[in-house]
Amino acid sequence: MGNLKRTHSCNQLGKDNIGQEVTLMGWVLRRRDHGGVIFIDLRDRNGITQVVFNPELNGEVHAKAHGLRSEWVLAVRGKVNHRPDGMINPKLQTGEIEILVDELRILNVSKTPPFPLDEETEVSENLRLKYRYLDLRRPVMAENLVMRHHACQAIRSYLNEINFLEIETPFLTRSTPEGARDYLVPSRVNAGKFYALPQSPQLFKQLLMIAGMDRYYQIVKCFRDEDLRADRQPEFTQVDMELSFVDEEDIYLIAEGLMTTLLKTTRNLEIKTPFPRMTYQEAMDRFGNDKPDTRFGLELTSLTEVIKDCSFKVFKSVVEKGGLVKSINAKGCATFSRKDLDDLTTYVADFGAKGLAWVKMKADGEWQSPIAKFFTDQERAEMTRVLGAEEGDLLFFVADQPAIVHNALAELRLELARRLELIDKNTFDFLWVTEFPLLEYDHEAKRHTAVHHPFTAPFEEDLALLDSDPGKVRSRAYDLVLNGTEIGGGSIRIHQKNIQDKAFKALGISDEEATDKFDFLLTALELGAPPHAGIAFGLDRLMMILAGRESIRDVIAFPKTQKAGCPLTDAPSSVARKQLTELYLRPDWKES
RNA sequence: GGGGUCGUAGUUCAGUUGGUUAGAAUGCCGGCCUGUCACGCCGGAUGUCGCCGGUUCGAGCCCGGUCGGCCCCGCCA
Numbered sequence: 001m002g003n004l005k006r007t008h009s010c011n012q013l014g015k016d017n018i019g020q021e022v023t024l025m026g027w028v029l030r031r032r033d034h035g036g037v038i039f040i041d042l043r044d045r046n047g048i049t050q051v052v053f054n055p056e057l058n059g060e061v062h063a064k065a066h067g068l069r070s071e072w073v074l075a076v077r078g079k080v081n082h083r084p085d086g087m088i089n090p091k092l093q094t095g096e097i098e099i100l101v102d103e104l105r106i107l108n109v110s111k112t113p114p115f116p117l118d119e120e121t122e123v124s125e126n127l128r129l130k131y132r133y134l135d136l137r138r139p140v141m142a143e144n145l146v147m148r149h150h151a152c153q154a155i156r157s158y159l160n161e162i163n164f165l166e167i168e169t170p171f172l173t174r175s176t177p178e179g180a181r182d183y184l185v186p187s188r189v190n191a192g193k194f195y196a197l198p199q200s201p202q203l204f205k206q207l208l209m210i211a212g213m214d215r216y217y218q219i220v221k222c223f224r225d226e227d228l229r230a231d232r233q234p235e236f237t238q239v240d241m242e243l244s245f246v247d248e249e250d251i252y253l254i255a256e257g258l259m260t261t262l263l264k265t266t267r268n269l270e271i272k273t274p275f276p277r278m279t280y281q282e283a284m285d286r287f288g289n290d291k292p293d294t295r296f297g298l299e300l301t302s303l304t305e306v307i308k309d310c311s312f313k314v315f316k317s318v319v320e321k322g323g324l325v326k327s328i329n330a331k332g333c334a335t336f337s338r339k340d341l342d343d344l345t346t347y348v349a350d351f352g353a354k355g356l357a358w359v360k361m362k363a364d365g366e367w368q369s370p371i372a373k374f375f376t377d378q379e380r381a382e383m384t385r386v387l388g389a390e391e392g393d394l395l396f397f398v399a400d401q402p403a404i405v406h407n408a409l410a411e412l413r414l415e416l417a418r419r420l421e422l423i424d425k426n427t428f429d430f431l432w433v434t435e436f437p438l439l440e441y442d443h444e445a446k447r448h449t450a451v452h453h454p455f456t457a458p459f460e461e462d463l464a465l466l467d468s469d470p471g472k473v474r475s476r477a478y479d480l481v482l483n484g485t486e487i488g489g490g491s492i493r494i495h496q497k498n499i500q501d502k503a504f505k506a507l508g509i510s511d512e513e514a515t516d517k518f519d520f521l522l523t524a525l526e527l528g529a530p531p532h533a534g535i536a537f538g539l540d541r542l543m544m545i546l547a548g549r550e551s552i553r554d555v556i557a558f559p560k561t562q563k564a565g566c567p568l569t570d571a572p573s574s575v576a577r578k579q580l581t582e583l584y585l586r587p588d589w590k591e592s
Numbered sequence: 593g594g595g596g597u598c599g600u601a602g603u604u605c606a607g608u609u610g611g612u613u614a615g616a617a618u619g620c621c622g623g624c625c626u627g628u629c630a631c632g633c634c635g636g637a638u639g640u641c642g643c644c645g646g647u648u649c650g651a652g653c654c655c656g657g658u659c660g661g662c663c664c665c666g667c668c669a
Binding site: 035037038112118120199200229352453561 | 595598599602603604617618622624625626627628629630632633660661662663664665666667668669
């Protein structure tokens, strides 16, 4: 760079700087060479400034500028010039000015980039990830990282202000049962033993409460070795927190304040608090899942009562076997074609529905439907009434076991909303979902597993049910849902050993196993554990929603592909035989 | 583990019923051009049609397999 010092960023200069001598450094975005005057759009993280090489002003520098190419790295020194009349570019922040270059230094040359770094071309994600450092030069991508930085700053200052301590917890820790598959790290100094990377700092943050830290937070990586999705990476970031001497209301208040701060910082939006709340049961009944998108209607209506004695065998037998019949009224959708209906039937089949019955509402309450004939006039009238169906409406029915009915109709509801464009992209609807069941039955493992995690406190009045009817026990867990995405969750924790013992028992964890795996926690609970509770937010998902992106990969600097690989570094990779033997791993592993 | 979809020039894509020399745009290279801003004009070069095998007189196109990207189901306390 010689004696040149950068004086401004490429988004900084305006009318007020006219006449000043400045030095900019950045990358060549585009070159417009007129034979005479040459324009270069110089780009850095912040924006773009047009720099001008005029042969009449400086022939030597102009000649040098002729050879500039895309993504060369430059330092330019020159005067800020008011652009001539009619030459102002309103699309640029710096569009009123340009730099008349006196000195050009080529800090580095570049090969022709493997893909254009403009905003127009849609480049395959694999290529973008292989050259992520080029991809991130694109302003849209850079803006996502800048927004994420500002969000983290806002989170830290908000929590610091209300007496939270940021405390680090180990990455090399022990594997615990329950939950996701662990990433394992072999121990060199302990033959045959393994660390696990944390799925969350759950137990450590509880131990920090027992240590009297009172309020803890951490913006921290968590690791889960499960398959990837657009909103799931094997390593992801949580805003993790834990508080002592609090109940649900304290958590809600602090979380709502945090979300308010985030929306203000990232989108300059004021949001309304307190957030609405809904029990798990109500969410399932009305929306079919525990993370309802409340930006639109299309709610589910139960018809089980109405049709339980009907003569339609499909519906009747489902009800007799403990199933449900539920329906969505798609207002005004009677114009859907046969193909639309077939597509939707195929769509819900992915979610386990064996069929999708439909009714097109005609004049005078008449049903146009393959299943109309199975019902009496009275039954049809009653269903029409319950669903509030009117001429022009389209009714969908799914009959099956509750889990399938709810899942299929919840997904149908979302698909209908997308097709009908019912979702306002500028709305941010938060919702607390509460009173989750403590346990759910795992048919494969033939035992109950924790819906949240094994350290979640049950409702006190439900404690007696732990032995008699464990599936009925409600937990003091809560999820925060934003626009139909679970962005956070937590619970009041168990802080008494006898309750924790009961919880392990209900999960089918024997005393021996509990002692083996969780002795440190059980011991700690007996040494003055305060009542405590916590919550964790998925930062990647939050940023994805706030940045209006479809994938968390767009808000992560170096994300993984669906195969959990990194096209840039080519991780994961083979390792030297010696590395394996040092770790007491058999180096000649073959697929059996 | 399963389903769907994509893979052709550096990039984004087109490629008919299986038929002769695989195209377009953009980028790249060269020339011209003093006010552009996705500058313009003229010219030029550029292909392991992901990979392997099969069917066929003949395969970018059909079939089987495989690798990779993306979306989804399962999975993700």
